[in-house]
Amino acid sequence: MVTAKKQKTPQTFMTADQAVKAVRVSEKGSRLEKQRTYLFEVDPKASKLEVAKAVSRRYQVEVSGVRVVNMAGKTRRFGRNLGRTTRFKKAYVKLTKGQSISFGAKA
Numbered sequence: 001m002v003t004a005k006k007q008k009t010p011q012t013f014m015t016a017d018q019a020v021k022a023v024r025v026s027e028k029g030s031r032l033e034k035q036r037t038y039l040f041e042v043d044p045k046a047s048k049l050e051v052a053k054a055v056s057r058r059y060q061v062e063v064s065g066v067r068v069v070n071m072a073g074k075t076r077r078f079g080r081n082l083g084r085t086t087r088f089k090k091a092y093v094k095l096t097k098g099q100s101i102s103f104g105a106k107a
Helices: 027-033 048-059
Strands: 020-023 037-042 063-071 075-078 081-084 088-095
Touching: 020 048, 027 037, 037 048, 048 063, 048 088
Parallel strands: none
Antiparallel strands: 020 037, 037 088, 063 088, 075 081
16 A cells, blocks of 8 residues: 655745834733743744844844744623634743843833
């Protein structure tokens, strides 16, 4: 019995603008900034390596580690109608010692 070899899908690489969509602002993110860890919303298809390259290229910093979490969409009620929030992928990006990212003026 002869089995066919699996075809490898071509690896598609993203640009920095495609991989990192936005900065996630939250209380937990503010606490993590003191530990040189920043939260970003990233493309669901982006890998850890692509996220690390995109952050280092966009903010001119050295990345020491990336952790990613796929966030599920939640069911929400709008009056008597049920709806869903969109799912997304977020990345915790840790920078090397002495590095930091400034996102603008803090109040």
